Amino acid sequence: MKTDDLIRGLAADARPTRGLGTGLALGLAVGLAGALALFALILAPRAGMPGLLVEPRILLKFAVTLSLAAAAGLTALRLVRPGARVGEGAWLLLLPLAVLAAGVVAQLLVTPPESWMPGLMGHYALYCATLVPLLSAPLLGAVLLALRRGAPSHPALAGAAAGLLAGGLGAALYALHCIDDSPLFVLAWYGIAIAIVTAAGALIGRRLLAW
Amino acid sequence: MDERERRWAQLMQGALAGDSAAYERLLREIAPALRLVVQRRLARLGAPTAECEDIVQETLLAVHLKRQSWRSGDPLGPWLWTIARNKMIDHLRRRGRRVEVSVEDFAEVLAAPEERPGTEAAEVEKHLALLPEKQRDVLRAVAVEGSSIGETADRMQMTQGAVRVSLHRAFASLSARLRNDG
Numbered sequence: 078m079k080t081d082d083l084i085r086g087l088a089a090d091a092r093p094t095r096g097l098g099t100g101l102a103l104g105l106a107v108g109l110a111g112a113l114a115l116f117a118l119i120l121a122p123r124a125g126m127p128g129l130l131v132e133p134r135i136l137l138k139f140a141v142t143l144s145l146a147a148a149a150g151l152t153a154l155r156l157v158r159p160g161a162r163v164g165e166g167a168w169l170l171l172l173p174l175a176v177l178a179a180g181v182v183a184q185l186l187v188t189p190p191e192s193w194m195p196g197l198m199g200h201y202a203l204y205c206a207t208l209v210p211l212l213s214a215p216l217l218g219a220v221l222l223a224l225r226r227g228a229p230s231h232p233a234l235a236g237a238a239a240g241l242l243a244g245g246l247g248a249a250l251y252a253l254h255c256i257d258d259s260p261l262f263v264l265a266w267y268g269i270a271i272a273i274v275t276a277a278g279a280l281i282g283r284r285l286l287a288w
Numbered sequence: 289m290d291e292r293e294r295r296w297a298q299l300m301q302g303a304l305a306g307d308s309a310a311y312e313r314l315l316r317e318i319a320p321a322l323r324l325v326v327q328r329r330l331a332r333l334g335a336p337t338a339e340c341e342d343i344v345q346e347t348l349l350a351v352h353l354k355r356q357s358w359r360s361g362d363p364l365g366p367w368l369w370t371i372a373r374n375k376m377i378d379h380l381r382r383r384g385r386r387v388e389v390s391v392e393d394f395a396e397v398l399a400a401p402e403e404r405p406g407t408e409a410a411e412v413e414k415h416l417a418l419l420p421e422k423q424r425d426v427l428r429a430v431a432v433e434g435s436s437i438g439e440t441a442d443r444m445q446m447t448q449g450a451v452r453v454s455l456h457r458a459f460a461s462l463s464a465r466l467r468n469d470g
Contacts, residue, residue, distance in 0.1 A: 078409070078416055078432060080319055083345055086431025087352045088312035090455050094304050094356050158357050159374070160366030160391070228354040230374060288354060288467070 097227055098154060104223030105150075108243070111215030112250055120208070120254045137180040138252040138263055145173035145271070146245030153220070153238035157227025157286070173245075180260035196259030202266045205255060209270030210277070213240075213247025217278055221285055228288050236282010237275050244274030296364040304355060315348060322347055322372055333387055335380060341409040347375045349463040366391070382469060415465040423458035426451055 078086075129135050148169040155161045185193065199205070220239045229235035248267050257266070296317065302310030322344050330337045350371050358367045373389050380387050416424065422444075429440040430451075437455075441448045 078345075078412060078427075080323075080341060080345055080348070080409070081316075082431040082434075083348060083412075084312060084315040084319060085434060086427055086455065087315060087348060087459065088308045089430045089437060090352065090452070090459060091303055091306055091308035091311040092452075093306035096304075096359065097356050098359075100356065158359060158362075158367070159354070159370035160362070160368075226354065227357045228350065228371060228374075230370065288350060288463075 097157065097224075100223045100226055101150065101154060101220065104219040105216070105246075108216035108219030109246065111219070112212045112247060115212055115215065116250055116253070120251075122253045123256050126253060132258070134180070134184075134258040134260065135252075137176070137260060138255070138258070138267070139249055141173050141177045141180070141263060142245045142249035142252060142267065142271075144176060145170075146242050146249065148172055149238050149241035149245055153224060153235060153242055154227075156231065156235040156238055157224050157229045159228050159230065170241075177260065177264060181264055184260045193261060197261040197265055199257030199259065199262040199266065201255070201257060202262070205251065205257065205262075205266040206270045206273070208254075209244065209248045209251045209267065210273045211247075212250050213243040213274045216246050217243035217274060217281075221278065221281060224282075224286060227286070229282075229286050232286035232288075233279045233283040235286050237279040239282060240275035240278020241271065243278065244271035247271075247274060293363045293365055296368075297360070297362075300355070300358060300364055301360050304358075304360065315351075318351070318368065319344060319348065322368075325369075325372065326376060329376060329389060333380070333385075335385065338410075339379065339383075342411045343372075343376050343379050345409045345412045346379060346463070346466055347372045349459060349466070350375055352459060353463055378467065411466065411469070412462070415462055415469065418465065419458055419461060423454050423461065426454040427458040427462075430455055 123129070130139070148166075151166055151169060155163060155166055184196070188196070217240060220243055221236065224235060224239055227235070248271055251270075296314060299310045299314035299317075303314060323340060326343045326347075327337055327340050330340055330343075351368065354371065358364060369391050373391055377387060377389055416427070419427070425444065426440060426446075429435045429443065430437065435443070437448050437451050440446075441451045444451070446454070
């Protein structure tokens with residue numbers, strides 16, 4: 078096949094397409110629907126939930142996880158666009174970390190040292206470390222599929238960003254249920270849970286997003 | 289240069305909206321530019337320049353399959369050269385050569401002569417022959433023989449939609465086969 082012929086064929090395959098950002102948004106909507114269905118199936122919002130959102134430590138959980146998801150989503154989009162400057166928006170990922178660090182420091186300042194360890198271990202650490210990845214799974218799948226239309230120079234890295242995005246949203250969802258409110262708990266167990274989803278994203282993305 | 293960028297971006301915008309004439313014009317402008325850069329890179333690396341046309345075609349396939357990853361408003365050049373560079377590195381790596389090629393190496397080219405080599409891309413040809421029969425027949429009819437989607441549908445007794453699907457699948461599987469080769 079001559080290159081001229083290939084071009085003629087490619088042109089015949091032209092049709093209206095939607096952008097990558099729109100595709101990711103659609104993927105997120107589908108993944109979120111799946112995650113909400115899972116949540117409804119196996120979990121329930123904790124007692125007094127919408128009202129509890131005014132409590133700083135509870136608000137912190139949502140601020141950390143949702144800002145992480147937003148930063149990871151923007152990073153993922155940048156990583157799958159050829160020619161985009163990757164480092165440019167990386168500092169955004171520091172934002173959720175800074176929010177969490179502020180929460181941890183505040184907790185250490187206002188609570189006595191003997192309460193730190195019980196706070197860190199919480200009541201349902203293992204539930205957190207397993208349920209967050211579970212809730213994140215449909216999100217991760219949908220996000221990775223949406224990103225397949227992209228062309229990352231580093232597929233594993235783009236997959237990891239997809240994992241951070243899915244993990245952040247999954248963790249925010251779990252926070253609706255979770256009664257462990259110490260920022261130390263969030264640092265340790267939400268951290269572990271999101272790291273698991275991120276690693277899964279990197280592993281799957283390495284193959285799935287290669288092009 | 290700026291003017292070329294503007295024109296390319298405009299044509300690509302048309303292509304993403306489904307304008308196949310604009311898309312064809314764009315690809316016909318891109319191909320000789322790609323060919324020139326790839327040839328130079330290959331020569332500098334001491335690699336056989338016979339592989340040039342394979343790399344050009346692999347890049348065009350990637351441009352096609354990944355065109356949604358270009359964001360309208362961005363210049364097309366950096367996007368295109370990054371894809372070309374990655375495809376060239378992949379291609380050489382499959383042949384056991386490890387190479388470093390920077391995007392800047394690709395971007396430096398200003399103008400390319402209108403050159404239409406008659407050579408076929410050997411590797412693409414090899415994988416084309418291995419495609420499922422229907423995909424291959426549709427691809428040959430539309431690309432090589434220049435039949436329209438409608439004519440191909442009539443001749444092969446398929447619906448136009450089925451022809452379009454087969455054509456798209458042919459490009460996707462061709463690209464995947466090239467990537468996984470060796």
